[in-house]
Amino acid sequence: MASLYLDTSAVLSVVLEQGTPPELSERIRAATRLLTSRLSLVETARAFHRLRLDGTLGEDALADAARDVDAIWARCHVWELTPAVCRSAATVAPRHRLRTIDTLHLATYLEARRRLGDVELVTADRRLEEAAGS
Numbered sequence: 001m002a003s004l005y006l007d008t009s010a011v012l013s014v015v016l017e018q019g020t021p022p023e024l025s026e027r028i029r030a031a032t033r034l035l036t037s038r039l040s041l042v043e044t045a046r047a048f049h050r051l052r053l054d055g056t057l058g059e060d061a062l063a064d065a066a067r068d069v070d071a072i073w074a075r076c077h078v079w080e081l082t083p084a085v086c087r088s089a090a091t092v093a094p095r096h097r098l099r100t101i102d103t104l105h106l107a108t109y110l111e112a113r114r115r116l117g118d119v120e121l122v123t124a125d126r127r128l129e130e131a132a133g134s
Contacts, residue, residue, distance in 0.1 A: 007037075035109075
């Protein structure tokens with residue numbers, strides 16, 4: 001089985017059940033190797049902060065979701081935002097309109113794929129998915 005690189009959108013989608021296909025949850029659960037960027041940990045914390053401020057979820061639901069996300073991140077090999085990843089992010093996917101955060105995820109994924117070989121990007125972001133495929 002390929003290693004899975006998880007971006008924040010995929011994990012939040014699975015945990016918050018925002019129209020995520022059940023197969024995605026199962027793929028993450030069954031994966032033998034999960035990877036992510038240090039950026040995902042920051043993005044997740046900020047997302048929960050926004051949900052709390054917006055009152056979108058109650059405190060109990062937020063606590064449950066945070067535990068579920070932490071359990072996924074605990075299984076991940078966390079890749080750092082190295083100078084090489086940052087240089088790559090500055091030039092990666094020039095034909096795509098990606099946010100800075102997404103280019104950092106893409107550059108980290110590409111570095112992981114370069115080093116490890118069989119790595120699959122798992123994202124809920126169509127633009128990021130398209131950029132990775134080009």
